[in-house]
Amino acid sequence: MGYAVVDVETTGFAARGSDRVVEVAVVGLDDAGRVTDEWCTLLNPGRDLGPQHVHRIRAADVWHAPTFARAAGAIAARLAERVIVAHNLSFDARFLTAEFARAGVDLPVTGLCTMRLADRYLPNLAGRSLRACCEAAGVVLDSAHSALHDARATARLFAHYLRSGVPAAEPAPRLPLPDDVAEVRRGAATRVYRRPELVTLVRGDLVVFTGRTHAPREEWVDRAASAGLVSQGYVTRSTRLVVAADPFTLSSKARRARAYRVPIVSEEDFAGMLALLGVTPPAKDHRTGWRQSY
Secondary structure (H helix, E strand, C coil), X not given: CCEEEEEEEECCCCCCCCCCEEEEEEEEECCCCCEEEEEEEECCCCCCCCCHXXXXXXHHHXXXXXXXXXXXXXXXXXXXXXXXXXXXXXXXXHHHHHHHHHCCCCCCCCEEECCCCHHHHCCCCCCCCHHHHHHHHCCXXXXXXXXXXXXXXXHHHHHHHHCCCCXXXXXXXXXXXXXXXXXCCCCCCCCCCCCCCCCCCCCCCEEEEECCXXXXXXXXXXXXXXXXXXXXXXCCCCEEEEEECCCCCCCHHHHXXXXXXXXXXEHHHXXXXXXXXXXXXXXXXXXXXXXXXX
């Protein structure tokens, strides 16, 4: 039988709402807790990536990644006839169940939760986060908020539990779905941002901002206003420019801009355009890029 240790990275917390899975990893274990295989892929959520400062996935990374619907068969095949394991299983299960349902697949996700089992196997536990549980078990967590690294750490944590025996659970069923999706992993992006041709801005031009910019958005808005530009919260055919924290963003603003052929530029390029208009952009910080103020 064996186990399928799962972790997902998502755009947020609303599994049944607008949020989506952007990365999924499955680490296979045999009954003794030995790793037998592992699989991980990025997914194109068809929307913005949410808290990129947390999961560190760039829009360029998922540009050519499969959608969940396209990868559903590959994911289901790696769960099939195995007991599903995850840390905070309810979170991963909600997202996987919702994503499978959107793809027209009825696959309720149940199994064992290493977080809920922690009190039984890790005495004197200070907290139940994956990091706290791994530290208590002497397990190395290499890079938090990476689906594959978190799944590997959870697999090692679960193997620690297995030495004392774990409760029985039903394995996931095998579904007749195609399994023909290649993995798209972090760092495999082939799209490179190329600076667009200079956009000449004049007073009254409409500018839209999208994403969590390095410099606070209100600073960009203030400086745009100093140049006589008008900031708006939505894209129309009259929009002159969209300034994006990530020029490859899949946000609704960016999708509309591409449909209307409105240029999408980085903060740095916009700073150069402001400089031509005699407006000083937010100061840069050598560690984070643009200075942030709170």
